[in-house]
Amino acid sequence: MRDVRLLNFELPNLRGGGPNLLSGANLILARGRRYGLMGRNGCGKTTFLTALSQRKIDCDEDDGGVPTTVRMLLVRQEIIGNDWSAVDTVLKSDVKRESSAEIEANKEERRKKLRQQLVGAHNRLSEIESVEGGDPEPRARKVLAGLGFTPEMQDKPTSALSGGWRMRVSLSCALFANPSLLLLDEPTNHLDLEAVLWLERYLTKTFTGTLVVVSHDRCFLDEVVTDVVHFHGSTLTTYKGDISNYESVLIENKIRQSRQREQQEAKRAHLQKYIDLHAQAGENGVKASRQRKSKQKKLDKIGEIEEVEEEEEVVLIFPDPGSFDKEMIQLEQVKFGYNENDILLEDVDLTIDLTSRVALLGRNGCGKSTLVKLCVGGLKPVSGEAKINPQCKIEYLAQHQLEQLDPDGTPLSTMVDRYPGDRSNTHIGELRRYLANFGLGGMVLPVQLIHTMSGGQKCRLCLALAMYRKPHLLVLDEPTNHLDLETTAALIEAIRNFRGGVLLVSHDQHLLTSVCNTLLVVENRKVQVLQGSSNKAAFEAYKKAVVSGKR
Template identity: 40%
Template sequence: ETSKLEKAEARLKAKQEKRSEKETLKTSNPLVLEEASASQAGSRKESRLESSGKNKSYDVRIENFDVSFGDRVLLAGADVNLAWGRRYGLVGRNGLGKTTLLKMLATRSLRVPAHISLLHVEQEVAGDDTPALQSVLESDTVREDLLRHKRELSLRIAAEGSEAAQLAEIYGKLEEIEADKAPARASVILAGLGFTPKMQQQPTREFSGGWRMRLALARALFARPDLLLLDEPTNMLDVMAILWLENYLQTWPSTILVVSHDRNFLNAIATDIIHLHSQRLDGYRGDFETFIKSKQERLLNQQREYEAQQQYHQHIQVFINRFRYNANRASQVQSKLKILEKLPELKPVDKESEMVLKFPDGFEKFSPPILQLDEVDFYYDPKHSIFSRLSVSADLESRICVVGENGAGKSTMLKLLMGDLSPVRGIRHAHRNLKIGYFSQHHVEQLDLNVSAVELLARKFPGLPEEEYRHQLGRYGISGELAMRPVASLSGGQKSRVAFAQMTMPCPKFYILDEPTNHLDMETIETLGQALNNFRGGVILVSHDERFIRLVCKELWVCENGSVTWVEGGSPIFSEEALLKKKTHTQI
C-alpha cells in the first residue's frame, strides 16, 4: 500500500513539475533577435478539403497555433476564428504581438485558405509618376488584367480581324464587375480620405508619407479583399476622415481584422473584440464598451472559480497529510490523490500590471511672458501666405489643443513656436531659460534601431551611470530586459515610450506634442493624460483622439484661413456632435 501511495504522489509531483517547466519555457526572454515565426497544428480533414478545392467557406479558423519573435513566445496554443462578414477589433497591451499576428496572417505563415483573398495595409504606397486615382484603380488586379487583355485583343483584331468572340467575352466580364463604375467608386473613397479632386490627379511621388499611407488604405478599400487587415488605421487620419471610414466600414461586405487603440473607432465598427493577453486570444461578441464589461465579469468569475478550487485542494491535502501513514486509510488517501491529479488546471487572474508615466518637473519659476508669437506673418512662397498677423500666447498652466484641417498650418505654427522657423515679419518671444520638449511621429521613426534603449540614452546624454538611464526608461514602462533589447525588436507603442523617455530626460518646462497617442495602447493613453495633468509646466498638443483631448485640454486653438481662433475649453466643442457641426471648417 505504501509503495502505491508513493507512486501516486510521484505522479502528481511529476505532473506539477511538467506544468511549471512549460511556464518557464513560455516566459524565458533571451535577447537573441530573429524574425517572427508561426506554427500550427493542422487537421488532416482541413488539408484534404484544401487540396481537393472543395473548401468553399470564407470563415477563417486557425486552431492551436504558436507565434514567436526570435525566442520570445508571443502566442502559445492559441485559436482564432474569424466568421465571414464580421468585423474584429484586436486589442491588448503594447508589445504583446498584435502587429506580428497580422503579419503572420498577411504572409500566410498561418494557414489562411488559398481561395480567400487578403490585404494588409502596412506599407505606404511607393512614390512615382502614377496619379493617385490611377494608383487606386490599379489595385483591382482583376479589372486591370481584363482591361489590358481587352486592349491587346482590340489591337490584334484591328490588325487581323479575328478573336472577336474572345473580346465579347471580356466585355461581358467587365460589365459583370461593373468596371465602368470603378473610377467613380475610387474617387469617392479618395475624397472620403481627404483627397481633393486636384490631389487625386497628382503623381504619388508628390505626397508625404502620411498621405501615401492614406493611399495604401484607399487601394485596400477599393480592392475589397475577403479579409482586410488594418493596423492602427486612424493614426494617419483626421477626425473627418475617421468618421467617413467608420461609416464606410459599417457596410463592409467581407471580414475585417483591425488593430486599434481608438475606443470611439472600435465602438463604431467592431462586431467582435479579440483580446490578446497571457499568450492567448479571447473572443468577445459586441463592441469595445461591451468587451470591457464582459471582461470584468469573466475575470471575476475566473477568480471565484480559482479560489474555490484552491480551498477544495487544501481541504483534500489536509486529509492526505493527516492519514498518509494510517494503513487502514491507505486506499482512501490514494483515491484523494487521484482526485488532485484530475483537477483541471486553473490559474489565478492574470492582472495586467498598472502602467506608470511621469513627466519630471523643473523647479524654476518663470515670470511671463513664457512663449508667444506677436503679429507674425509667415510664408514659404510670397504668393501663398500661411499666417498673417498671427498672435498667440501660452504659459506654464496652458493645456492647449491645436485643431484644423490638413494644410491649415498646424505643424508650421508649432515650428514657429519652437523657433525652428523664423517669422517673415513679427516677433517670436520665448523665456530665455525655457526648455521645450517636442514629440512627433518622426522622432519615433528616427530612433537608432540597432542599439538598446539604454545605449540610445547613453549616446544622447553621455556621462551618467547606467542605473540613471534604466530609471528614466522605467518611468515610461521600458524596464528590465526590455531596456536592453535592440530598439528594432520593440513594438510601435514601446518605441513611442522610448522617444518619451528621451524627450523628458533634460526636464523641459514646456511640451509640444504632435499626435503623441499614435501606437500607444488604451491604458497608456489614459496614463499619459493623467501624467500631463500632473505635470507642472505648459502643454500644447495636436491630436485627433477626442477622449484624450477631453482628458487634458482646457482650450482649443483653431487654425483656419491664415489665423488662429481661441476657444475656451469645457465648452461643447469637445463633444463629437459639436465637431460634426463644425466640420465645415474644423477638423481635429
C-alpha cells in the first residue's frame, strides 16, 4: 500500500451549516503506522473518519487522496442482525478471499473470457493461504474468541446477539479482513478489559496495515498508536509517539510559544517607547528623524506570534452527600443464580461505605452486572444476605442511560422534568447554576437540543441528573464510553474529591488505577480481591495473567 496523502483539503460541517470543521488541512498516513486521532468531543473526528472511508475528501494535488488500490474498512457501529452465524459473518467479510473464490467458481462457463482473471485469482488465493493458512475458519474463530465469544456464541445467528455483541462481530470482520487502511471509531466501547487487552496485542503484533483510531481510552492509545493527530482549530497537526509524548510536546510548545510572545511584546514595547519619547522631546533634526524612521521600520518588521490559546478546562463538581457513619451495603455469603442449574455467584462477601472506591473486573458474562444489581437491590440472592441501609441514597448510572434521554429535550428541560420543584424562576436559576458544575453552564448549553449534543455532553447531563439528590453511593457502569480524555480526567478528579462511596465497572485502565482503592475480580462464580504491593502493581499483574491466558 502507498502512503495516503490528504493535502490542502476541507471538511464541511454537516450539522446545519457553520464554518468548515477543517480548512486547508494536510495529513499523510504512512504505510504501517498507527495513528490516534485526538480532539475534544464534537470537533469532527467521526465526521472525518466517515468522509475518509467514503473517499469524499477532495485534495488539490494530483497525487492526493486515497488511492483506489487501498482497501479501507470503517468500524463504527454494530452490524444488522440476520440468520448468519457470527463466524459465517466474519468469513463473508474477507473480500479478498470471497472475490477470488467467486472468480474460481465461474471458471467452467467463462473459461476463455476470464482466463487471465483466473490466474490472478489463483495467485491471490495462494498469497492469502500462504499468510493466513488454507482454511480461514480457524482464524475467524480465533479472532472471535479473542473478543470474548464462546464457541456456542460463535455459531449463534447474529440476530440473537445484543447490540454490544453485534458491535464485536463488526470489529471481528474488520480484523479478519485485514484491510490496508483500518479506521476504528471508539473500538473499546463495547469491550471488557480482557478483550481490550487482546485487541491491543492484535493491533500491535498481528495487524500490518495502517490504522486510524478514535478512542477515549488513554492506556489503549498509549499501547497501540505510533503517532498522534491533533484535531484542533480547523487544522490537523501530527506528533510522533504515544499520548504521553504528545501531551509533553504540546506543553513544551505552549511554553515556548508563550516565551517567544513575551519576548516579542517586550521588544515591540521597547521600540515604541523609544519612538514616543523622541517624538515627545521634539527632536526633529535629521539624525533624530532618521533614527525614529529606523526604529519604526524595525517595529513594522516584527511578526505576530499568536497568544497561546488555552482550551476551556472541563470541571465536574459532585455535591457533598453529608456524613453517613454506618455501612451502606453488606453482602454476606451471597449466592445467586437465575435457576439452580445456572449459578453465577456464590460465597460473596462485600462491604461498601463512604470511603469505598471499588472496581469490578472480569470478562463479559462473568456476573459483574449481576453483582451490581445485588448491591443496589435490583436482585435478591438465592441464599445469604444482601443488606442495604434504607437511609442510604444510591444512584446507578447504567451504560445505556444516554439512549434514554429525550433527543428533543434540552439539559434544562430534562432537569426540570426530573426535579420540578415549584417550577419558579428561582428554582430554574438554581438548576442552571447546578448544570454549570457539570460543564453545561452559560447561555447556550442549558437550552441546546440534546440530539445536537456530543456524547460527552450527554454523559455529563446523565451525571448531573444522578448527582442532584446528593447520593451517598454512586454506581457507574462504563462511565467513560462517550467521554474525551479531558472529560475523563475531570471525572477522575471529581471522584477523588467526592465524599461518598463509588462502585465502578469499567474497561478504562487509567480510570481504574487512578481512583479505586479496591480491585475485585469476578471469576468462576467467586469475587476475589486483587493482591499486590499497590493497586497499580496488582492491576499490572492481572493484565499479564490475562494476556498470557492464565486468567
